[in-house]
Amino acid sequence: MPTNCKCETPPFHFLDFDQEVVGEERYGAEVFLEKCAVCGRTWLKYLVEEPHYSRSGRWWRVPVQSDQIAIISAETARAFIERQPWCFVGGSYFDSTGHLVRAPIKIV
Numbered sequence: 001m002p003t004n005c006k007c008e009t010p011p012f013h014f015l016d017f018d019q020e021v022v023g024e025e026r027y028g029a030e031v032f033l034e035k036c037a038v039c040g041r042t043w044l045k046y047l048v049e050e051p052h053y054s055r056s057g058r059w060w061r062v063p064v065q066s067d068q069i070a071i072i073s074a075e076t077a078r079a080f081i082e083r084q085p086w087c088f089v090g091g092s093y094f095d096s097t098g099h100l101v102r103a104p105i106k107i108v
């Protein structure tokens with residue numbers, strides 16, 4: 001469960017992470033791996049933005065163990081996140097700068 005590093009304490013700030021673009025999923029979501037600059041933990045971020053719809057921005061982020069990073073791709077990210085016991089979600093769609101949710105996780 002979350003402790004108290006910046007990477008586990010919303011709202012998150014991009015300067016606290018080293019971001020790597022994984023790619024764009026076929027549904028149009030953007031997938032990133034973000035390494036916390038403080039504790040070194042890697043997070044998977046799944047970002048949906050539909051520019052034609054207001055308040056559509058939404059994201060999910062889950063921690064990724066180092067031995068799981070290799071299985072992350074743009075196409076596996078959604079299923080990976082939905083299998084986790086908890087995650088952070090946020091964005092204008094949820095009217096949230098980030099909050100914790102527990103399984104079952106459903107990406108919408």
Ligand SMILES: [Zn+2]
Pocket residue numbers: 005006007008036037038039040041
């Ligand atoms: Zn951290």
